[in-house]
Amino acid sequence: MAYCFQCGTELNEKSLENNLRLICPECGWVYYPQLKVSAAGLIEMEGSLLLVRRNTQPWLGAWYLPAGYVEADEDPAIAAAREVREETGLIIHPTVLFGSYYFDDDPRGKGLLLVYHCDVLEGNITINDEVDAVGFFHPASLPKQLTGAGHDRAIKEWASRQEVWQGQWRQGIKH
Ligand SMILES: [Zn+2]
Known part of the structure; x- marks a missing residue:
């Protein structure tokens, strides 16, 4: 009401x-x-991307970037750092925006996902109640099941940029 x-x-x-x-x-x-705003951390290690697996609905069992809703009085970059810490145990520093994704497929409401590149400062990977697995994935071997709410598109965009970059690198080596 x-x-x-x-x-x-x-x-x-x-x-x-x-x-x-x-x-x-x-x-x-x-x-x-108004649209909901969520923030995610993009964390790379040796060409692979850190993803977490949801153990709650919606998208139970699907993988996504560590992320969550931005509080009304919170900078989205700070929210990304907070969510990464809560879901993976890693302490990170958000650097630049990787991309923003409008989504209308989340039953909790339409929104905008902001994805930040991150530098890892410290910490060991630990998992909490919202996720039941954490892993690093090469662009060619991403999990089949990805969540919506912008994550599937952000993750695929990251993978396609990696493949372009690796292709250029291989060409550079050949010549
Ligand atoms: Zn009135």
Whole structure:
């Protein structure tokens, strides 16, 4: 149940501009929901990518980049570092943005995934309740089952960039 931000009246669901919106029957205030923001860490070691396996729904048993929702008062880069630490035990420093991915396939809501390149500062890999496995994957041998919510596309984009880079490197060696 939701209430009007202006007058406190209970909101009604109505069609507005072809979308169902929560509208205040008293003062006409409209609640416009916004995208969720999640942040992930991209951690590479010797050409392989760190992935974790979910042991909760949605996407139970699928692999993804260590990630989670950004708190309302948190810098997304800091959120990425926090999630990496919670899910893998590694202490990292987010450097630059790898990419951003809009997603509409998460039953918890549509959103935007921000993926940060990370430098590992310290720590040993340990796993928590949200994940049941951690591994490094070469671009040619990624797990078959990847989560949605932007992760599948981010991981495949990373793999295709690695393959291009490795192809150029091999060509460089040949000449
Ligand atoms: Zn109102």
